[in-house]
Amino acid sequence: MVLSVLLWLLMSYLGTQSAPAPSEETVLGTEWLTKFGYLAPLGPATDQRQTQEALTKAIKAMQRFGGLEINGLLDQATVTLMKTPRCSLPDIVEPESIRRKRSLQLGTKWNKRNISWRVRTFPTDSRLGHDTIRALMYYALKVWSDIAPLNFHEVAGDNADILIDFTKSQHNDQYPFDGPGGAVAHAFLPGDELIAGDVHFDNDEAWTFRSSDPREMDLFAVAVHEFGHAIGLSHSSVNESIMRPYYQGPVGDPLQYHLPYDDRLRIWQIYGVRELLFPTSQVPLDNSSWNPVLPIPADSWPTVPSRLDVPDRCNTNFDAVAQIRGEAFFFKGERYWVFKDNNVEESYPRFISDFDLSVKSIDAAFVCPHDDKTYFFKDNQYWRYDDHLRRMDPDYPKDMGQWQGLPSQLDDAMKWSDGMFVVFDHYWGNLL
DSSP: OHHHHHHHHHHHHHTOTTSOOOOHHHHHHHHHHHHTTSSOOOSTTSOTTOOHHHHHHHHHHHHHHHTOOOOSSOOHHHHHHHTSOEESSOSSSSOHHHHTTSOOOOOOOOSSSEEEEEEOSOOSSOSSOHHHHHHHHHHHHHHHHTTSSOEEEEOSSTTOSEEEEEEOSOOSSSOOOOSSSSEEEEEOOSSSSTTTTOEEEETTSOEESSOOOTTSEEHHHHHHHHHHHHTTOOOOOOTTOTTSSBOOOOOOOTTTOOOOHHHHHHHHHHHOOHHHHOSSSOOOOOOOSOOOOOOOOGGGOOSSOGGGGOOOTTSOOOSEEEEETTEEEEEETTEEEEEETTEEOTTOOEEGGGGTOOSSOOSEEEEETTTTEEEEEETTEEEEEETTTTEEOTTOOEEGGGSTTOOSSOSEEEEOTTSOEEEEETTEEEEO
């Protein structure tokens, strides 16, 4: 049905019903040009008598924006670029014939400097663990806040300014996803709408990190691009720009990546330079103690398989086991593992110093539902960690004597289904 409609539209473009039927490639090319803003869709507001000239003009505009030879033909290079995975947003908001009649409009921007974000949903089939995905989002945002007077901070609720979702197909916006390849992600410019600033990734893509497999999508590279939209940037025709609409593969180490000059210049035009915009009221840097750990690059992996250090949960004695952020954490000595679906998540084990703990091991850990904070116990001391701010609360550790009824030392602790706590001291269990 859709193909028949497009064929009819093309007949209108070509101006006569006696013209030969266009090829399927031409039909798909016309659909692509309309989808990404190069060709106005036929309808009541457009001229039904458009000719081959309009189609040729749209192809030339796409070739110019994509850095191709400008010949107005759907040649191999043009079709190949059209088939390249890319952002869902249009390159041209309105076709030139309409846009040239309007005055130039400046891009939208955030009217505040402190912007919150949250990964609301995660990919359902990805080798990347939740912590790795959150870390990649953190560093992708930091790329922009390093040069512009913006601060990004992660929050727990759905009231975040930038909500990040992994979804598929039709998902209640004007940019449906189309399965692997094609449109891989999109974001919404700042504004007053509820969805402003939000970012959507196609859940059907194979999201990875530091992978050279052309069938996989580097999450960090795509996230940097989409966050550029979320803070007000449109697509760029500069080949080196991260805001170029086409997927360009991995961009390297997030800790070392710097934006190309074109992207820096454009964001400075919107927000100014971070160090110079407010010389008397400088926007403070985010001093959060959380420094996310990313997986080791593939070319740095040891020759011995890294998973040999994963303990057997059935035949190993752990210091503590806890349910944190909905995931199973296993603690042993200075390290901890996170398991999901009976598999250890990528980039583990890691050190318990991630939680600002200075001890060499812990005796117990649990998340308290009353304040949603994680409590760690060791000998006769305890610590309280704020998982949302990613830092230890001040003035900790404290003495265990503040917990009435608890033994001086714990073997383990767990939360019961009714919200009560069971703490273990050797063979005894006590309810709190």
